[in-house]
Amino acid sequence: MDPKITNHFKDKRKKLMLKLFWSSIFTICSFHLSFGQNTQKIYARLNSLQNSINIQQEIVFHNNSNDTLNTLYLNDWNNAYSNKNTPLAKRFAENFNKSLHFAKNEDKGSTQILSVTDNNFKSLQWSRPKSSDLIKLQLNHPIYPGKNYKFSLTYIVKLPNAKFTDYGFTNNRDFNLRYWYLTPCVYDGNWKLSSNKNLDDLYSLKTTYDVQFTYASGYHIITDLDEINKETGNGVTTINLHGDNRSDLKLIFQKSSNAFSHFTNNKLTLITDLEAKNLNDITKASSANQVVNFVTSHLGDYPNEKLVVTALEYNKNPLYGLNQLPSFIRPFKEEFQYELKLLKTLLHNYLENTLTINPREEQWVLDGIQTYLMMKYVDEYYPNMKLIGNLSDTWLLRSYHLANMSFNEQYPFLYMLMVRKNLNQALTTPNDSLIRFNLKIANKYKAGVGLTYLKNYLGTDAVDEVIQEFYNNCQTIMATQENFEALLKEKAQKDIDWFFTDFVDSERHIDFKIKKVKKIKDSITLSVKNKTGTKVPISLYGINKNDSVVSKLWLTDIRDEKKVTIANTGIDKLVLNYDKVIPEFNQRNNWKSTGGFLSSNKKLKFQFFKDAENPYYKQVFFVPIATYNLYDGFTPGLRLYNKTFLNQPFIYDIRPSYALKEKALVGGGSFLYKNYIQNSNMYVVNYGLGGSSYHYAPDLRYSTITPLVSFGFRPDDLRSNERESLMLRFVNVIRDKDPSIQTNPDYSVFNVRYNYRNIGAINHLTWFVDGQVAKNFSKVSLNIDYRKLFQNNLQLNLRFFAGKFIYNDTTSDYFSFALDRPTDYLFDYNYLGRSEDTGLFSQQLVIAEGGFKSQLDNPYANNWIMTTNASVNIWRWIEAYGDLGLVKNRNIPTRFVYDSGIRLNLVPDYFELYFPVYSNNGWEIADNRYDQKIRFIVTLSPRTLIGLFTRKWF
Structure with a gap:
């Protein structure tokens, strides 16, 4: 036989075998996806008069683990509203919210279990663990690895008033339903048991849902599930819904049919009730189309036909800052506000609905992607947008540093707000251990800023590629931070271990300083000090007299202090982190002039009211003040201080005033240095000097001078309200002598006080x-x-x-x-x-x-x-x-x-x-x-x- 013919048949056979191999793999994977996941059938009837739902539910639980299971846990988050001792009620109390504690019985929620049976119609024993929003099932026979277990439940859900968490029944008798039904907990070698703490972070695996819901015909249903059929008769409507690979069932029942708008393009149908009062439908549709196209181009296609984005979801996690001002003083165009609101909420739902990730343990991954893409959107469509919008052009504000900050600078700014208070927490901190500001704002922004920092360090599109690949890969597998880290390291062409060890998994802040600069012929030698020991890279810029960048260098492996020599190419200033991409603790020590000591002195700038920190000036703020007491009368004055919107270690506050009644100068002042200590229960040491001079009786003045030192202590859990302090001070009092009192008017008292509080x-x-x-x-x-x-x-x-x-x-x-x-x-x-x-x-x-x-x-x-x-x-x-x-x-x-x-x-x-x-x-x-x-x-x-x-x- 001709060798060419032989080779032809060999190649054809090889291709056929390869095709059969991939075909079998696809069949196995398809089988796994079709039969190896959870399924649920829910038959529900809404009783709108009693705010309850009667439910019959059939659950098929698939054991994806290698363990044999004899018990099964269910999430019953609706029962978290049932009494004053649930984790949800305790969470409210920690946040000084007594609403659930004082709630009337008709406003509380609960779950009444009527029956639980297995596939053979035998009853299953069930109990509630210490946490009342979980249910433990004792199985009649074990679930072996890779096997399914089918069981049925009948129960009544009494919905809570929506005033607690926005879920439940509203005052106008609408219903916002989330976490309203029972769902299996996740088992991955250990049961992932988490309680409802108003964090919207229920962890559940992808499930195929078939839902039959009966409700009063006066209601309109909003859902992203596929509508199979709908029948109306005798005053009730029954709708059949289906959803493949869904992680949650969110349903909205409203009496009004006009609240939601539908925007459809070739990617998906967007259903939203986000408001934009001054925008017509055409402009809103154009903005929605732009947002959807942006998200799909940077992530990938959405696997479902519909996506619901609600004002309720946005209001739970709004754009904090100027965007929350009343509409009549908002300094941003309506299109910009609408797009940012839509983008933030759409990104959250897009990622949450598609990726299966442990939201309580690894939420930072999704938060990082969300914030990173929000920053990218503004850079792409609104590159010149300022932090305070149109107000930056007003004559009253344009001289402020805040007015010159870009819109995206708010993200490192608000993260740094917590760093300066020594309240920053690692991104890997579980959601329920984060203080509220970190949960809602700071950690989300830190994660996004970190990805931007990483992108600038790598100098490539690796981060964008990883985000898109991570999104598309993890639609059929578990999304974990380990997967995300592995993809980043695979794409990066530099060592990025520091990003995970010293940025993601650490609460330590970043702070570098230029110490010495010396010109030697055509080169410049400088020393860079790492003040916190974080092993992260820092950018070094060379700036000429025209404030143009003439050189840029990334410095790495600075454990303590590093000497660097660079070519002198017309450099007038050396600046660390010039583009402010790196969220750094103190930028005031980031630059040095090459012109000698005197040229490095910062100019003094007096400014009305406080401003954002400008690293190139010594800022002194002033503001009029007024006080009152019986002897001094109305006392106007001037406050001079250096405190910016962000805390800083050294603060002075001087308040000279004039007492109109006494016709005399009075006032006070203080100097305070805060030394924050990281990774220690003693988290701060304060050194201070204060003084004041007022009148304690008609024509009788008192003056005080008080040096002090204090130590602050706190537990490792920053959510705890427990705090301790030790203060030592020496109070010196100088008084005008009162003729009616024979004692010495002047005295000094040494005072020691130990304080404890847990409020x-x-x-x-x-x-x-x-x-x-x-x-x-x-x-x-x-x-x-x-x-x-x-x-x-x-x-x-x-x-x-x-x-x-x-x-x-x-x-x-x-x-x-x-x-x-x-x-x-x-x-x-x-x-x-x-x-x-x-x-x-x-x-x-x-x-x-x-x-x-x-x-x-x-x-x-x-x-x-x-x-x-x-x-x-x-x-x-x-x-x-x-x-x-x-x-x-x-x-x-x-x-x-x-x-x-x-x-x-x-x-x-x-x-x-x-x-x-x-x-x-x-x-x-x-x-x-x-x-x-x-x-x-x-x-x-x-x-x-x-x-x-x-x-x-x-």
């Missing part, structure tokens, strides 16, 4: 031990505050104070313990009239020392004192209070004291009113001067009040 909406505990030493006295005291909100909504407040003089050689009660109104000789309290003993200002109450509300005779103790203060709520913010105490003065028998009354706890610790009823004085309520006995607590400090609303974020 929350349900349990509140703070205590401190205080010691003071002065020339004529020494004392110690203990203060304990405890607040408890019980299951029956009864709130009990308890406070205990005990103080004892070690020695006391004073001849007045100025330094004595006080029952109701301490003399405040350390000038810690914000008294409006500190020397008053009659009139309205004398009725101001500061809960300190004895904590009594009634003004009793002989209220001081020069030996020891012990008091207990208690209050309990009667109705809402109305409480009954009572105080008991023992007071001991030298050479006088111990005295028992008490008082009681009504407390209006309008804003706890900030605005309260006290109405005495009965005390050692008798029936105070019967006194004809009763109005003079009412006491009040008021806080005028804006910073203190703002802290009341921001505490849930940090």
